[in-house]
Amino acid sequence: MRKLIGVPTAFLGTAFGSAHADWTLNMTQGVTQTSQSVYDLHMIIFWVCCAIGVVVFGAMIYSMIYHRKSRGAAAAQFHESTTMELMWTVVPIVILVSMAIPATSTLLAMEDTSDADMTIKVTGVQWKWKYDYVDGEGAGISFLSSLHPEHNAARLLGSGVDVAQFGDEYLRDVDNPLVIPTGKKVRFLLTAADVIHAWWVPDLGWKKDAIPGFVNEAWTQVDEPGVYRGQCAELCGKDHGFMPIVVVAKAPEEYATWVAEQQGAAVDAVASVAREWDQEELVARGEQVYASSCAACHQLNGLGVAPAFPAIAGSAIATGDTAAHIDLVLNGKAGTAMAAYRDILNDADLAAVLTYQRNTWGNAAGIIQPAAVQAAR
Amino acid sequence: MRWVTTTNHKDIGTLYLLFALVMFFVGGAMAMVIRAELFQPGLQVVDPQFFNSMTTVHALVMIFGAVMPAFTGLANWLVPMMIGAPDMALPRLNNFSFWILPFAFTLLLSTFFMDGGGPAGGWTLYPPLSLQMGEGFPFLIFAIHLAGISSIMGSINIVVTVLNMRAPGMTLMKMPLFVWTWLITAYLLIATMPVLAGAVTMLLTDKFAGTSFFSAAGGGDPVMFQHIFWFFGHPEVYILILPAFGIISAIIPTFARKPLFGYSSMVYATASIAFLSFIVWAHHMFTVGMPVVGELFFMYATMMIAVPTGVKVFNWVSTMWKGAMTFETPMLFAVGFIIMFTIGGFSGLMLAIAPADFQYHDTYFVVAHFHYVLVTGAIYSIMAAAYYWLPKWTGNMYDEKLGQIHFWVSTVSVNVLFFPQHFLGLAGMPRRIPDYSVQFTDWNVISSVGGFVFGLSQLLFAYVVIKCIRGGEKVDDQVWEGADGLEWTLSSPPPYHSFTEAPQIK
Numbered sequence: 057m058r059k060l061i062g063v064p065t066a067f068l069g070t071a072f073g074s075a076h077a078d079w080t081l082n083m084t085q086g087v088t089q090t091s092q093s094v095y096d097l098h099m100i101i102f103w104v105c106c107a108i109g110v111v112v113f114g115a116m117i118y119s120m121i122y123h124r125k126s127r128g129a130a131a132a133q134f135h136e137s138t139t140m141e142l143m144w145t146v147v148p149i150v151i152l153v154s155m156a157i158p159a160t161s162t163l164l165a166m167e168d169t170s171d172a173d174m175t176i177k178v179t180g181v182q183w184k185w186k187y188d189y190v191d192g193e194g195a196g197i198s199f200l201s202s203l204h205p206e207h208n209a210a211r212l213l214g215s216g217v218d219v220a221q222f223g224d225e226y227l228r229d230v231d232n233p234l235v236i237p238t239g240k241k242v243r244f245l246l247t248a249a250d251v252i253h254a255w256w257v258p259d260l261g262w263k264k265d266a267i268p269g270f271v272n273e274a275w276t277q278v279d280e281p282g283v284y285r286g287q288c289a290e291l292c293g294k295d296h297g298f299m300p301i302v303v304v305a306k307a308p309e310e311y312a313t314w315v316a317e318q319q320g321a322a323v324d325a326v327a328s329v330a331r332e333w334d335q336e337e338l339v340a341r342g343e344q345v346y347a348s349s350c351a352a353c354h355q356l357n358g359l360g361v362a363p364a365f366p367a368i369a370g371s372a373i374a375t376g377d378t379a380a381h382i383d384l385v386l387n388g389k390a391g392t393a394m395a396a397y398r399d400i401l402n403d404a405d406l407a408a409v410l411t412y413q414r415n416t417w418g419n420a421a422g423i424i425q426p427a428a429v430q431a432a433r
Numbered sequence: 434m435r436w437v438t439t440t441n442h443k444d445i446g447t448l449y450l451l452f453a454l455v456m457f458f459v460g461g462a463m464a465m466v467i468r469a470e471l472f473q474p475g476l477q478v479v480d481p482q483f484f485n486s487m488t489t490v491h492a493l494v495m496i497f498g499a500v501m502p503a504f505t506g507l508a509n510w511l512v513p514m515m516i517g518a519p520d521m522a523l524p525r526l527n528n529f530s531f532w533i534l535p536f537a538f539t540l541l542l543s544t545f546f547m548d549g550g551g552p553a554g555g556w557t558l559y560p561p562l563s564l565q566m567g568e569g570f571p572f573l574i575f576a577i578h579l580a581g582i583s584s585i586m587g588s589i590n591i592v593v594t595v596l597n598m599r600a601p602g603m604t605l606m607k608m609p610l611f612v613w614t615w616l617i618t619a620y621l622l623i624a625t626m627p628v629l630a631g632a633v634t635m636l637l638t639d640k641f642a643g644t645s646f647f648s649a650a651g652g653g654d655p656v657m658f659q660h661i662f663w664f665f666g667h668p669e670v671y672i673l674i675l676p677a678f679g680i681i682s683a684i685i686p687t688f689a690r691k692p693l694f695g696y697s698s699m700v701y702a703t704a705s706i707a708f709l710s711f712i713v714w715a716h717h718m719f720t721v722g723m724p725v726v727g728e729l730f731f732m733y734a735t736m737m738i739a740v741p742t743g744v745k746v747f748n749w750v751s752t753m754w755k756g757a758m759t760f761e762t763p764m765l766f767a768v769g770f771i772i773m774f775t776i777g778g779f780s781g782l783m784l785a786i787a788p789a790d791f792q793y794h795d796t797y798f799v800v801a802h803f804h805y806v807l808v809t810g811a812i813y814s815i816m817a818a819a820y821y822w823l824p825k826w827t828g829n830m831y832d833e834k835l836g837q838i839h840f841w842v843s844t845v846s847v848n849v850l851f852f853p854q855h856f857l858g859l860a861g862m863p864r865r866i867p868d869y870s871v872q873f874t875d876w877n878v879i880s881s882v883g884g885f886v887f888g889l890s891q892l893l894f895a896y897v898v899i900k901c902i903r904g905g906e907k908v909d910d911q912v913w914e915g916a917d918g919l920e921w922t923l924s925s926p927p928p929y930h931s932f933t934e935a936p937q938i939k
Contacts, residue, residue: 080859080872081856081859081860082860083860084860093788094788094791094792097786097788098783098786098792101782101783101786101789105779105782108779109775109776112750115750116768116771116772119750119754119755120768123755123756123757124757124758124759124760126759129757129758131755132691132756133691133692135692135693135695135696135752136694136695137694137695140694140751141695144743144744144747145740145743148739148740149740152737152740156733156736159786159787159788163728163732163787164725166788166791167728211475211476213477213479214476217475218475219474220474222871223871223872224870224871226871227869227870250561251565252561254720254794254795256863258792261791261792262720262788263792264720264791265720265721265722267649267655267656268561268649269648269649269650269654270649270655270722272721287866289720289794289796290795291554291555291562291795293553293562294482294553296485296865296866297865297868297869298868363548363549364549393565
């Protein structure tokens with residue numbers, strides 16, 4: 057009800073040129089050449105439709121006002137006219153052909169992924185994104201990107217949190233955004249680990265499906281540094297609405313700094329597999345990994361949701377043989393929603409989350425070292 | 434017992450129409466849940482999994498349970514009366530094809546009470562997601578098979594009836610357009626329903642028999658399902674709209690008191706649309722990563738559909754031009770149909786432009802588009818048909834005043850409901866999400882308010898129909914001053930067995 061009262065107020069807000077994005081009517085022009093040409097096509101076809109609409113609806117409305125029986129109109133009995141039929145077949149064809157020409161050239165440009173400066177592999181996973189920098193500056197960087205934890209808590213049924221506090225970033229903020237350099241042609245390779253997802257940032261001007269077992273290509277070149285937001289666009293299950301995408305475009309020198317930081321972290325990750333970890337350290341890290349990778353199905357309390365998502369608390373696997381536990385998480389379980397985390401998490405994260413599962417909610421089944429996970433691969 | 438064993442086309446038509454009305458309210462209730470959840474950002478009413486099953490089953494119920502049976506019911510009532518036949522050609526088959534339906538939909542709805550809940554992977558059933566469904570999955574597939582068998586049998590019946598049982602002198606090019614559009618629709622159904630059956634059977638064996646038709650891990654291809662599905666799915670779209678074209682082509686001339694402008698071009702346009710519907714399927718999947726040549730082909734072919742569809746709209750407008758129009762409820766719904774269906778056609782033309790579709794695809798813009806063609810298109814035509822022929826069927830006039838109130842409340846609210854969804858889609862709101870970013874709140878509030886009003890106003894429709902069946906001002910055989918066709922030569926209501934002797938056609 058409060059919102060109903062808010063409606064006219066918000067409307068006034070827009071009328072006075074509020075910077076708030078509410079009451080948006082039209083497609084974004086975006087920040088790439090592609091998004092601009094898509095917007096132009098959209099506007100041309102929109103105005104063509106409007107023009108046809110004015111003619112057709114105009115004729116209808118004129119007719120409905122003047123050719124009504126109550127005004128004493130007598131019905132003419134004309135019908136069939138080959139000239140008319142030909143005219144309203146040929147004229148639309150001409151309009152369509154003139155539309156098809158710019159659409160074709162835009163389409164060809166959008167699908168041309170050649171001569172890219174760098175390549176990023178995007179993998180859709182229920183319900184997060186994984187980014188691997190395959191080639192170009194930053195090659196080797198790899199991380200998961202999932203819904204911001206605060207939003208994730210707020211969006212639960214009956215959370216009692218007023219989501220309005222997050223504003224336009226609600227459900228459109230992530231823990232680790234994708235970072236790309238400005239002024240470079242970035243090629244994307246899109247695929248998925250489980251079901252079909254679609255990667256979409258409206259400001260870039262396109263979306264593309266991420267399909268398990270197949271690799272799709274797309275590209276973008278952003279010239280303006282900034283933060284661009286989007287979300288998964290293909291129904292991918294329970295939390296389809298909760299896998300946002302955030303792209304941060306940085307100027308080349310800032311991008312280089314970011315790459316250096318990430319690669320430093322990657323070196324640490326390699327070193328971390330070799331050394332011995334203690335339980336406290338593993339559990340602390342495992343708790344975070346669990347929250348972003350496991351809790352959506354198995355729940356934060358480890359009790360799962362029967363029957364699709366079994367409980368981990370007290371389960372035979374999480375309290376039994378370590379090899380079976382490692383195997384299940386590495387390779388997933390065919391025919392169920394349990395994904396293979398082999399390519400999604402690194403050894404340290406896997407060891408941490410396994411240890412966390414084995415030592416929480418009353419489980420007490422010892423620790424698993426990163427080296428053990430590495431050996432099991 | 435009469436209703437269970439009946440083989441009379443009028444009884445079966447009534448059964449189909451009542452079943453469709455019940456399903457319309459079942460599907461509508463699900464839409465109310467959807468709009469209630471989307472009224473505000475954040476989750477207030479249902480959890481995401483249940484929300485997804487609402488969108489999925491809403492679509493299945495509305496398409497297979499409401500619109501298709503309603504058209505079949507109209508065909509049952511009208512086709513024999515329009516071509517001067519005593520009944521359908523295969524009356525027992527007719528009984529069977531109706532009585533499958535209640536069982537099919539009981540099965541479908543029963544999945545809500547099984548482990549894992551109802552289907553939640555979208556009505557398009559894309560694998561691998563649809564294969565994640567719980568215990569209810571085989572019941573879902575069986576329900577689709579049953580509904581498909583019912584449609585195929587109904588269609589065969591219509592084809593056989595139209596081709597064999599026309600009164601002497603009723604040549605094909607003299608048939609009313611409703612009969613023509615249904616004849617073509619029946620062929621579309623016979624051609625595409627088995628394709629759907631094949632696709633869902635492959636899903637079933639992928640899930641239970643270890644096949645990998647749609648799993649890349651076993652050498653299959655998840656995109657292949659989409660190609661097969663939409664090879665059924667796009668003709669299905671025209672299955673849901675061609676009979677509507679037939680209804681509008683009957684109503685506009687009646688109330689304009691003027692013959693249909695271009696009868697033969699209407700027939701040819703219908704046939705062209707049917708043909709084109711088989712070669713445009715992949716425009717539903719521009720974003721799956723097809724070769725660019727494929728994208729271009731499907732873009733051009735899709736744009737071509739605008740031509741025969743335009744021919745239809747221009748012909749209706751020309752029929753109205755210089756007529757002597759009156760605006761009783763059926764005419765109001767028919768005019769509403771032309772205007773709002775055309776708006777849906779415009780957004781369809783926009784969606785055909787592949788590069789722009791990369792932005793529109795899977796957003797609320799698409800939701801707005803297909804609800805304009807299906808709600809203010811298909812369903813408006815069914816409402817128009819109900820008001821137009823109810824007096825003939827029952828012998829009683831419906832309550833004109835309530836009918837007009839129903840039209841105006843529906844038309845205002847349905848636009849409040851669906852027009853803002855264009856804006857939401859363009860602003861970047863994906864479809865099939867239970868919760869959304871705060872920036873989308875305002876139009877969602879408006880849309881939900883429109884949705885609740887539209888939903889409630891349909892109770893008025895049910896009331897008008899029931900009131901008309903129970904009694905009302907008696908009507909003569911002609912009913913409408915400008916009506917033309919064999920059904921108006923019969924008494925109102927028509928005898929239980931009509932045209933036991935074939936009428937003579939001039």
